[in-house]
Amino acid sequence: MQLSFKKIALGVLGVAGVSIAGVAAFAAYGVATADRRLTFKDTPYPSVTPSREPALIERGRYLTHGPAHCVQCHGRAERGQPELDRDPNLPLTGGLEFDLGPLGKTYAANLTPDARTGIGSRSPAELGRVIRTGVLADGRLSVIMRAASADLSDDDLRAVVSYLLSVPPVAKSVPAGSWSAVAKSVLPLFHLSPRNGGGPHGVAASAEPSVERGEYLAEHVSSCVACHTATDPMTLQPIGPKAGGSLPDRSHGSEPDKEFVAPNLTADPMTGRTGQLGEDEFLARMRKGRLFGASAMPWESFALNTTDADLRSVYRYLRTLPTVHNEVGPTYRERGWTRAR
Ligand code: HEC
Ligand code: HEC
Incomplete structure (x- = not known):
């Protein structure tokens, strides 16, 4: 099956990652159990007590x-506005469209505490559950949140929920997402389930970088490992060595004949970014930001x-992973690119 589901799940700025041919082949499969199989009402709620404490x-x-x-x-309704991120308090009013092709459309939610259009009527436990597991307040699994949201420790989950509830509400309606009939027949084949909501062991930020914080x-907060590891598009489970480089994924920008590949981040000296770059060089690369x-x-x-300390921590952790010798080639290239022999 030709479905590239990873982009639906992990493509923060991506749009449809679906081969129409692949979907059409399954359209006749029968709309049936999808709604039930993508609904997980019994997923337990974490206990989250928000606080107004400024440090939290x-x-x-x-x-x-x-x-x-x-x-x-x-934090935006349109793609391609990286300059917005210079505002460290950019309001999270949502609206960004995720066009999943024949599967349907969905939109990033307004996360300000407006009672009607935002999260003002959600309980802290409902917010905590969707952030950690991907299960929305009504019990449906958000595929995008399932794959792209952070798996926060108890303390960090409480901090994020406290922050979301602390900002001024902004009334801005965001359309509700919906799956098409095609999606309802195809999505159950992915065998998706909520993320295990146990919550990882957290390591608090510190001015001193550490492998543990990294x-x-x-692994849990920044998705470096998830995005930089080859992943089965059907199950979202890793199939390649950890942080050894992703599979190519079609570009969802203005050049659909191009593809992206997330490079090897291990410490292999020839092919891994944390082997090719010293710690200061890695920090400089991260600070330089987006090229594509x-x-x-x-x-x-x-x-x-x-912070510098957090980026240095990530570098130090990546350097502890088993090295992988895998030269992925150019990270942005013609679709179907292969190395010349
Ligand atoms: C890759 C894009 C993406 C990222 C990253 C992301 N979200 Fe979401 N989020 C969505 C989308 C899209 C929805 C709407 C649900 C749907 O249709 O899948 C959503 C829904 C939500 C909801 C449910 C709102 C409601 O109405 O109940 C909450 C809460 C939320 N996100 C919080 C977060 C937090 C906190 C983070 C960071 C830890 C985060 N999200 C990261 C895309 C994203
Ligand atoms: C949503 C997926 C995604 C996430 C999350 C992600 N990356 Fe990447 N990364 C990519 C892709 C795709 C590329 C190749 C295109 C580019 O350079 O933007 C890339 C490129 C890179 C590069 C290479 C830049 C160069 O000069 O070639 C480095 C270094 C990197 N990522 C480190 C990280 C680290 C560290 C994290 C976590 C803090 C991270 N990435 C999180 C997808 C991701």
Whole structure:
């Protein structure tokens, strides 16, 4: 099957990652159990007690705009406005469209606490559940949140929810997303399920970089490892060595004949970015930010809104992974690119 589902799931700035031919082949499969199979009403709620404590709110603000990069989807209604991220308090009014081709459309939610158009009527537990597991208040699984949201520790989840509830409400309606009939027949084949909501062991930010903080960020908060590892598009499970480079993924920007590949981040000296670059060089590369407008990597959150200590921690953790010798080639290239022999 030709479905490239990863972009639906992980493409922060991406749009449809679906081969029409592949979907058409399955359209006759029968609309049936999809709604039921994509609904997980029994998913437990985490216990989240929001607080107005300024240090906790600031911690949540930092994660939301920085390492957890929620702002890259929820902070704009149009793609290609990286300059917005220079505002560290950009309001999260949502509206960004995710065009999933024949599967339907959905829109990033307004996360300000407006009671009618935002999250003002959600309970802290409902907010905590969707952030951690991807299950929305009505029990449906948000495929996008399932794959792209952060798996926060208890303390960080409380910080993010406290921050979201602390900002001024902005009344702005965002259309509800819906799956097409095609999607309802195809999506159950992906065997998606909510993320395990147990919550990882967190490591608080510190001025002193550490491998432990880097592991928490790269694995759970910033999706570095998820995006930079080859992933089965049907199950979203990793199929390649950790951080050894992704499979190519069609560009969803203005050049659909191009593809992206997320490079090897391991410490292999020839082919891995943390082997090719020293720690200061890596930091400089992260600070330089986006080179390709349509790249799914949420560059601005890392380049503008993440501390040196956190980026150094990520580097140090990536260097501890088993090295992988895998030269992915140019990261933005013609579709179907192969190495000349
Ligand atoms: C890749 C884009 C993306 C990222 C990154 C992302 N979200 Fe979302 N989020 C969405 C979309 C799209 C929806 C709407 C649900 C749907 O249709 O899938 C949503 C829904 C939500 C909701 C439910 C709102 C409601 O009405 O109940 C909350 C809460 C939320 N996101 C919080 C977050 C937080 C916090 C982060 C960062 C930790 C985050 N999101 C990161 C795209 C994203
Ligand atoms: C949503 C997917 C996604 C996430 C999350 C992501 N990346 Fe990437 N990354 C990519 C893609 C795609 C490219 C290739 C295109 C580009 O350079 O923008 C890339 C490129 C890179 C590069 C190479 C830049 C160069 O000069 O060639 C580095 C370094 C990198 N990512 C590090 C990271 C780190 C560290 C994190 C986590 C803090 C991270 N990425 C998170 C998708 C992602």
